[in-house]
Amino acid sequence: MALGSIASKLAREIGSVVKKAVSSNRGWYSPHMAAASCAIAQRLPLVDLIVEIRDARIPLSSEYELLRIVPPPCPPSKRIVVMNKMDLTNPTQIKEWMRYFEQQKCISYGVNSHNKDSVKGLLNFIQAQARELNKADHRFSDAITVMLVGIPNVGKSALANSLHQIGRISAAEKGKLKHALVSPQPGETKDISSLKIGSHPNIYLLDTPGILPPTIHDAERCSKLALTGAIRDSLIGLKDLAQYFLAILNLSDQYEKWAKLSTNWGKVSILEHKEEHSSSSKLEMRQKRQYLTDHTQDFMVHDVRRALFDAISSFDGNLECEDDMVKLIEAQFVALREAFHVQEEIDQNVQDKVAVKLLNLCRTGRLGHYTLDPVPATH
Numbered sequence: 001m002a003l004g005s006i007a008s009k010l011a012r013e014i015g016s017v018v019k020k021a022v023s024s025n026r027g028w029y030s031p032h033m034a035a036a037s038c039a040i041a042q043r044l045p046l047v048d049l050i051v052e053i054r055d056a057r058i059p060l061s062s063e064y065e066l067l068r069i070v071p072p073p074c075p076p077s078k079r080i081v082v083m084n085k086m087d088l089t090n091p092t093q094i095k096e097w098m099r100y101f102e103q104q105k106c107i108s109y110g111v112n113s114h115n116k117d118s119v120k121g122l123l124n125f126i127q128a129q130a131r132e133l134n135k136a137d138h139r140f141s142d143a144i145t146v147m148l149v150g151i152p153n154v155g156k157s158a159l160a161n162s163l164h165q166i167g168r169i170s171a172a173e174k175g176k177l178k179h180a181l182v183s184p185q186p187g188e189t190k191d192i193s194s195l196k197i198g199s200h201p202n203i204y205l206l207d208t209p210g211i212l213p214p215t216i217h218d219a220e221r222c223s224k225l226a227l228t229g230a231i232r233d234s235l236i237g238l239k240d241l242a243q244y245f246l247a248i249l250n251l252s253d254q255y256e257k258w259a260k261l262s263t264n265w266g267k268v269s270i271l272e273h274k275e276e277h278s279s280s281s282k283l284e285m286r287q288k289r290q291y292l293t294d295h296t297q298d299f300m301v302h303d304v305r306r307a308l309f310d311a312i313s314s315f316d317g318n319l320e321c322e323d324d325m326v327k328l329i330e331a332q333f334v335a336l337r338e339a340f341h342v343q344e345e346i347d348q349n350v351q352d353k354v355a356v357k358l359l360n361l362c363r364t365g366r367l368g369h370y371t372l373d374p375v376p377a378t379h
């Protein structure tokens with residue numbers, strides 16, 4: 001899905017807010033990031049393999065710019081681009097991206113670090129690269145050092161933990177399992193840590209803190225980084241970011257998949273009503289209630305999808321017209337307040353509360369899978 005011009009415009013506007021926040025010294029480039037940049041830059045030329053982790057939703061915007069400073073005779077075989085969070089991206093578009101990387105003679109791989117089989121595949125891939133290095137140069141026979149680098153929150157630590165866990169089991173290693181810190185907040189990894197991920201040859205993985213450049217000139221890129229969680233929400237207006245996501249959703253065909261929810265999916269209240277009047281045994285009723293408690297989140301997701309579908313499908317404006325898009329988004333906010341059970345009378349920051357909940361669903365892939373960067377045209 002190429003972002004529509006309206007979504008791009010919103011992205012640029014939100015990006016400007018982020019940039020302003022940075023220039024007023026509340027930016028993402030903290031002192032620890034500056035210190036980590038130096039430490040990583042010093043080590044980069046010394047490691048045997050550089051694995052650059054990108055967010056599969058933004059294969060271009062999540063580029064790790066620090067790599068541009070690695071001195072030239074760095075052979076391309078020394079670098080791999082790994083696109084993580086494949087479970088959150090658009091499968092068709094990511095295939096186009098993989099083709100693009102191949103055309104650019106860039107070694108790339110897609111992974112979901114929450115999926116064991118997927119991580120096993122990546123581990124085999126890294127081990128094969130390590131064996132190639134070993135074959136080409138026997139200096140590498142003792143140990144190979146792999147450095148995981150990337151911008152904040154792309155899943156470096158999650159991946160490092162999974163590779164360490166799986167690598168140890170297959171190498172029958174003993175001793176304590178190490179754990180890199182994983183968090184939904186960007187910038188939580190503060191130090192470089194080493195985890196063993198393979199034997200024969202021994203492979204050591206360095207997990208590093210996420211780094212962004214001190215300034216990003218492209219406002220649209222800032223918004224994409226914010227939406228995917230690489231930049232803290234506290235730097236941005238939550239409502240702005242949620243509006244940007246809604247514009248993306250409204251211009252995609254994702255919502256069409258939720259059409260059946262509009263008519264077929266029973267509301268919790270209907271189920272409860274049926275419970276009262278059915279002749280079910282008490283046990284069945286208890287089981288149903290248990291089911292409802294366990295699936296509150298699922299019901300909420302359904303309510304949200306239905307609210308969004310109903311708003312878009314009953315809207316008769318032109319989504320390519322900015323004013324119309326803004327009207328639709330405002331209507332969606334009202335509908336979402338109800339779907340998320342945010343109470344107007346009590347809550348002061350109703351819109352922010354709706355925005356936080358919406359962004360949470362968006363970032364966990366429950367409102368569709370998107371690739372926000374279009375593949376560059378090749379000639």
Ligand SMILES: Nc1nc2c(ncn2[C@@H]2O[C@H](COP(=O)(O)OP(=O)(O)OP(=O)(O)O)[C@@H](O)[C@H]2O)c(=O)[nH]1
Nearest residue numbers: 085113152153154155156157158183187188189210
């Ligand atoms: N859906 C999904 N979430 C993931 C995946 N990999 C990591 N995450 C989540 O992404 C968030 C960030 O993961 P981290 O491993 O802490 O990211 P990081 O790159 O080390 O972050 P920094 O400390 O900022 O450098 C966490 O909430 C992870 O659970 C993935 O493949 N899919």
